[in-house]
Amino acid sequence: RKEVEQDPGPFNVPEGATVAFNCTYSNSASQSFFWYRQDCRKEPKLLMSVYSSGNEDGRFTAQLNRASQYISLLIRDSKLSDSATYLCVVWDRGNTGKLIFGQGTTLQVKP
Amino acid sequence: SAVISQKPSRDICQRGTSLTIQCQVDSQVTMMFWYRQQPGQSLTLIATANQGSEATYESGFVIDKFPISRPNLTFSTLTVSNMSPEDSSIYLCSVVKTGSYEQYFGPGTRLTVT
Numbered sequence: 001r002k003e004v005e006q007d008p009g010p011f012n013v014p015e016g017a018t019v020a021f022n023c024t025y026s027n028s029a030s031q032s033f034f035w036y037r038q039d040c041r042k043e044p045k046l047l048m049s050v051y052s053s054g055n056e057d058g059r060f061t062a063q064l065n066r067a068s069q070y071i072s073l074l075i076r077d078s079k080l081s082d083s084a085t086y087l088c089v090v091w092d093r094g095n096t097g098k099l100i101f102g103q104g105t106t107l108q109v110k111p
Numbered sequence: 112s113a114v115i116s117q118k119p120s121r122d123i124c125q126r127g128t129s130l131t132i133q134c135q136v137d138s139q140v141t142m143m144f145w146y147r148q149q150p151g152q153s154l155t156l157i158a159t160a161n162q163g164s165e166a167t168y169e170s171g172f173v174i175d176k177f178p179i180s181r182p183n184l185t186f187s188t189l190t191v192s193n194m195s196p197e198d199s200s201i202y203l204c205s206v207v208k209t210g211s212y213e214q215y216f217g218p219g220t221r222l223t224v225t
Contacts, residue, residue, distance in 0.1 A: 032212055043203055043216040044154065046112070087153065091212065098169075099144075099205075099214055101153045 001026055006088050006102035014110055017078045021105045023071040023088030030100075032091040033064055035073045037084045038104065044087055047073075078109045113138060113208050115217035123223045124194055131190045132220045134204030139184040142207040144214070145177070149200045157202075160187040194224045 006023045013019050025033075033050035048055065050062040050071055061074040071088055088102035114137040124130050134143065143160040158166040158179055166179035181187040191198050204217040 034213070041221075043219050046213055046215065049213065091214075098156055098159070099154075103153045 002103075003027060003100045004088055004090050004102040006105050008103055008105060010106040010108055012108045012110060013078055015078055015080060017109075018074065018076045019078055019107060020075075021073045021086055021088070021107075023073075023102055025069050025071070025088075025090045025100070027090070027092060027100075028066075028069060030069075030090045030092050033062075033071050034089040034091070034099075035060075035062055035071075036087040036089055036101075038087055039084045047086070075107075078107075080109050080111060083107055083109045112213075113140065113206050113215045115204060115206060115215060117202075117204055117217040117220050119220060120218065121221040121223075123225060126195055126224060128194055129190055129192045130194065130222060131188050132202055132204075134187045134189070134217055136185045136206050139209055140206040141209050143181060143187045144205040145179060145187070145189045146203045146205060146216075147200045148203060148219075154203065157189070160189075191222065194222075196224045198222065199224045 004025050035047040036044040037047045038044040048057050048062050050064045054063040059076045063072045085104040085106045087104045090100045116135045118133045145157040146154045148154045156169050157172045158168040160166050160179050160181040162181045176192055178190045201219045201221050203219045205214050207214050
């Protein structure tokens with residue numbers, strides 16, 4: 001079983017749609033969680049950290065369920081510019097700060 | 112965030128040669144890492160660059176193939192030695208800033224080995 005698993009997609013949605021990405025992780029000791037965005041041929045960029053209480057940043061909402069070892073990202077009112085690959089990332093601080101990356105979920109927003 | 116630069120941004124190299132990639136950060140950071148991203152794949156950690164001591168390598172990566180230096184808190188180099196076409200990839204430097212646990216990536220070095 002992979003340490004971090006994501007549905008690779010692609011998710012093809014129309015502008016204005018709401019789309020949700022899910023991610024599961026295998027190490028129950030994992031302590032920090034992130035969503036990164038990666039555009040084609042670019043480096044990953046931190047989109048948002050994921051907190052236990054859930055957090056929202058504009059159209060983006062991230063949630064964490066530690067009991068189920070599950071992380072989600074919700075994007076509301078999708079824009080064309082949201083088209084990218086979204087990487088679920090887990091950090092076990094006890095393991096020298098190593099990030100574990102999911103394979104990424106590709107989103108394509110169409111007009 | 113942190114401003115991270117990498118040199119070169121891309122290179123085409125011949126089999127059997129070596130390439131050294133530089134990573135420079137605009138502020139002191141606690142941790143620096145080197146990743147590889149092969150076409151269509153997610154990121155794989157090569158090693159943690161430790162200041163003033165040998166890097167910590169992940170399984171499948173060895174110092175002879177990927178020697179790393181980190182002489183100070185803002186600079187590191189990764190060398191890809193005795194290259195083969197299988198080393199064609201994007202190599203990314205990543206840092207964790209002092210006082211933070213968020214990790215930021217450099218723009219990457221796109222390497223093609225012919």
